[in-house]
Amino acid sequence: xxxxxxxxxxxxxxxxxxxxxxxxxxxxxxxxxxxxxxxxxxxxxxxxxxxxxxxxxxxxxxxxxxxxxxxxxxxxxxxxxxxxxxxxxxxxxxxxxxxxxxxxxxxxxxxxxxxxxxxxxxxxxxxxxxxxxxxxxxxxxxxxxxxxxxxxxxxxxxxxxxxxxxxxxxxxxxxxxxxxxxxxxxxxxxxxxxxxxxxxxxxxxxxxxxxxxxxxxxxxxxxxxxxxxxxxxxxxxxxxxxxxxxxxxxxxxxxxxxxxxxxxxxxxxxxxxxxxxxxxxxxxxx
Amino acid sequence: xxxxxxxxxxxxxxxxxxxxxxxxxxxxxxxxxxxxxxxxxxxxxxxxxxxxxxxxxxxxxxxxxxxxxxxxxxxxxxxxxxxxxxxxxxxxxxxxxxxxxxxxxxxxxxxxxxxxxxxxxxxxxxxxxxxxxxxxxxxxxxxxxxxxxxxxxxxxxxxxxxxxxxxxxxxxxxxxxxxxxxxxxxxxxxxxxxxxxxxxxxxxxxxxxxxxxxxxxxxxxxxxxxxxxxxxxxxxxxxxxxxxxxxxxxxxxxxxxxxxxxxxxxxxxxxxxxxxxxxxxxxxxxxxxxxxxxxxxxxxxxxxxxxxxxxxxxxxxxxxxxxxxxxxxxxxxxxxxxxxxxxxxxxxxxxxxxxxxxxxxxxxx
Ligand SMILES: Nc1ncnc2c1ncn2[C@@H]1O[C@H](COP(=O)(O)OP(=O)(O)OP(=O)(O)O)[C@@H](O)[C@H]1O
Ligand SMILES: [Mg+2]
Numbered sequence: 001x002x003x004x005x006x007x008x009x010x011x012x013x014x015x016x017x018x019x020x021x022x023x024x025x026x027x028x029x030x031x032x033x034x035x036x037x038x039x040x041x042x043x044x045x046x047x048x049x050x051x052x053x054x055x056x057x058x059x060x061x062x063x064x065x066x067x068x069x070x071x072x073x074x075x076x077x078x079x080x081x082x083x084x085x086x087x088x089x090x091x092x093x094x095x096x097x098x099x100x101x102x103x104x105x106x107x108x109x110x111x112x113x114x115x116x117x118x119x120x121x122x123x124x125x126x127x128x129x130x131x132x133x134x135x136x137x138x139x140x141x142x143x144x145x146x147x148x149x150x151x152x153x154x155x156x157x158x159x160x161x162x163x164x165x166x167x168x169x170x171x172x173x174x175x176x177x178x179x180x181x182x183x184x185x186x187x188x189x190x191x192x193x194x195x196x197x198x199x200x201x202x203x204x205x206x207x208x209x210x211x212x213x214x215x216x217x218x219x220x221x222x223x224x225x226x227x228x229x230x231x232x233x234x235x236x237x238x239x240x241x242x243x244x245x246x247x248x249x250x251x252x253x254x255x256x257x258x259x260x261x262x263x264x265x266x267x268x269x270x271x272x273x274x275x276x277x278x279x280x281x282x283x284x285x286x
Numbered sequence: 287x288x289x290x291x292x293x294x295x296x297x298x299x300x301x302x303x304x305x306x307x308x309x310x311x312x313x314x315x316x317x318x319x320x321x322x323x324x325x326x327x328x329x330x331x332x333x334x335x336x337x338x339x340x341x342x343x344x345x346x347x348x349x350x351x352x353x354x355x356x357x358x359x360x361x362x363x364x365x366x367x368x369x370x371x372x373x374x375x376x377x378x379x380x381x382x383x384x385x386x387x388x389x390x391x392x393x394x395x396x397x398x399x400x401x402x403x404x405x406x407x408x409x410x411x412x413x414x415x416x417x418x419x420x421x422x423x424x425x426x427x428x429x430x431x432x433x434x435x436x437x438x439x440x441x442x443x444x445x446x447x448x449x450x451x452x453x454x455x456x457x458x459x460x461x462x463x464x465x466x467x468x469x470x471x472x473x474x475x476x477x478x479x480x481x482x483x484x485x486x487x488x489x490x491x492x493x494x495x496x497x498x499x500x501x502x503x504x505x506x507x508x509x510x511x512x513x514x515x516x517x518x519x520x521x522x523x524x525x526x527x528x529x530x531x532x533x534x535x536x537x538x539x540x541x542x543x544x545x546x547x548x549x550x551x552x553x554x555x556x557x558x559x560x561x562x563x564x565x566x567x568x569x570x571x572x573x574x575x576x577x578x579x580x581x582x583x584x585x586x587x588x589x590x591x592x593x594x595x596x597x598x599x600x601x602x603x604x605x606x607x608x609x610x611x612x613x614x615x616x617x618x619x620x621x622x623x624x625x626x627x628x629x630x631x632x633x634x635x636x637x638x639x640x641x642x643x644x645x646x647x648x649x650x651x
Contacts, residue, residue: 185358
């Protein structure tokens with residue numbers, strides 16, 4: 001959704017061509033319609049949802065679906081617990097991935113540790129689709145008692161997102177001038193101080209991009225969360241499909257839950273974007 | 287007293303040797319300028335002195351103490367980078383105070399020193415700004431301010447003015463000169479601008495390909511260049527080279543064959559050069575004149591460039607292109623000017639390898 005709207009803005013600036021508008025318009029309808037539909041039926045009373053033919057415009061407003069999801073029922077727990085799990089796991093894993101990843105990217109990008117080989121090797125960790133690792137991971141996790149624990153999911157997600165952070169941040173490290181840290185060494189800073197007090201603040205815009213990436217990756221991850229956890233520790237992605245299988249045809253409720261589950265991700269990306277813009281303003285070194 | 291000695295400094299990056307054995311002593315309070323063409327190793331040498339780069343071999347000695355393994359901070363150097371390298375997330379005051387803050391000075395002392403530095407460089411009104419709110423010249427001032435808050439043992443400047451426009455460059459050049467006088471500090475300054483080198487230096491070190499070509503006070507190098515490289519590096523417009531052949535030489539004069547076939551007698555010795563040797567006669571633009579001189583050379587004028595009281599005459603003498611300085615105010619008609627007089631006291635004769643015959647003589651004797 002964000003992508004589509006920013007594409008539109010850019011195009012408005014450059015192309016004043018009605019054909020382009022028609023194509024973009026069609027694409028937007030295509031991309032945004034499902035989102036619109038989710039919002040529509042999340043607030044629609046049960047009877048209206050199953051009306052045929054379906055009404056494309058808002059009909060009667062109802063908060064039943066939201067209420068069902070928010071307060072839960074005998075068969076379904078309130079959504080807040082799952083949102084909380086997802087939030088906790090996403091934030092902690094992202095923080096771990098970002099702090100280890102940026103340190104690693106700095107070492108690779110600034111001091112050429114590992115030559116040309118190590119960065120590629122790190123990225124190669126992500127060549128395998130996660131599903132390929134599920135069985136060995138399951139066995140390992142069972143052995144170590146990590147199944148269905150916060151700790152298990154956190155180290156899993158941190159490990160999975162570190163390569164992305166490293167690669168993204170390496171680009172930022174390489175394009176930021178080493179003279180800044182050299183000036184700091186001359187001013188009496190050691191490597192650590194130069195890294196934390198000079199390099200990190202300069203890398204902030206990159207860090208906020210990496211934070212958005214990792215947070216959203218983890219927030220949306222389903223396969224591993226479903227296989228390696230899901231009972232005591234269930235994330236929002238595990239919760240959503242459950243609504244479907246528990247009792248048939250809870251479309252309005254699923255729509256309401258989906259709506260509530262994207263809100264934190266959107267808020268997070270929005271906050272990070274503010275950081276990003278401020279960070280870029282710093283960028284003018286010369 | 288010697289503030290800094292370099293002894294047999296060599297530096298290789300991989301298989302490429304970029305500094306090829308440099309020995310140099312710098313007195314305390316001296317202003318030394320490294321000049322040379324791009325890629326000759328000026329920055330590398332400066333970085334070795336600063337401690338940011340390790341020499342492959344050789345010793346760096348500060349005040350009689352070998353500092354090869356010391357960090358830049360332990361060496362007590364301060365450096366101004368070409369890109370200024372101001373910390374973009376800190377205000378000007380924080381930039382200036384950063385070294386003191388790292389040294390855990392108390393806040394009052396930091397504030398006092400920052401203020402003192404800001405006063406010297408007229409940075410007072412800018413103290414609360416971030417670097418991206420400063421002009422090029424202001425950034426330059428802040429970068430210099432950051433060096434002086436610490437009273438370092440040696441100041442290092444790596445082409446600090448090359449990002450500024452011409453007027454600002456002159457202004458900042460004077461500023462640096464004042465700073466040097468005021469602080470009585472040892473300064474090493476890298477540039478490839480020969481005007482900066484000539485005006486700032488107590489001593490110029492001309493580098494080429496990682497070796498020292500010549501070093502000495504600016505006017506010494508200007509008047510007695512050891513080879514054509516140094517001769518053409520200093521002075522603007524550049525020195526002229528005339529292709530000549532040695533016809534005869536004795537202890538006090540020599541006879542030269544010019545490219546157009548005319549003979550001239552110059553009142554200096556050609557040293558050990560042998561008769562028949564192809565040589566180059568170096569004459570600076572200000573040693574050529576429309577009339578007078580000890581001997582004259584043919585000249586065909588192409589352009590008269592008037593700059594005010596002095597102007598330049600561009601043209602050819604045979605196949606060699608020539609620039610002459612012209613100090614009279616009237617216009618020059620090309621037709622009336624067919625020769626230029628040479629003030630031979632300042633002319634230089636170089637042998638086929640580009641070495642000055644005076645220098646060759648000294649080396650031989
Ligand atoms: N880190 C490095 N790795 C490999 N080669 C390097 C490195 N730094 C410098 N060099 C090489 O060493 C030589 C000298 O570089 P240096 O930067 O000292 O030149 P310079 O005289 O300062 O030139 P300029 O006037 O362009 O700044 C150049 O050929 C350069 O390519
Ligand atoms: Mg350089």
